[in-house]
Amino acid sequence: MEDDRVMSFDDWCKLNGFSRSTGQRIIAAGHGPKFIQLSARRKGVSVAENRRWQAARLIETAA
Template sequence: MTTVPQHDYALDYVHRWEDWCAMTGMSRTTGWREVKAGRGPVITKLTARRIGVRHRHHLAWLAAREPQEAAAA
């Protein structure tokens, strides 16, 4: 009997752009600047006019920022 690997659906949750920016304490404009500069998370396109950030990409973005934040402190 083979086992099916479990999927963590919580990591696939998509935060709307406005919610993600509020969660990180950034304005929508600053968040967009970070993405355009290559320092932001991976963006998920929801519709032609709406974007968001998957929770797994938010966690990866936070992990990548930790060394920078520790050096700044």
């Protein structure tokens, strides 16, 4: 995916493997990526921002 492509909220949830309600909880708690307001009722996130968010969530395993 191109880094400047904007995904819808639903696409973002699907890409990251969680439900819409879980995505809403993540965003409401302030733990999600920065979203772009596309219109009065739609928001999206860029591929690059999603990658940064995922990278920030990486953890070390104790294996």
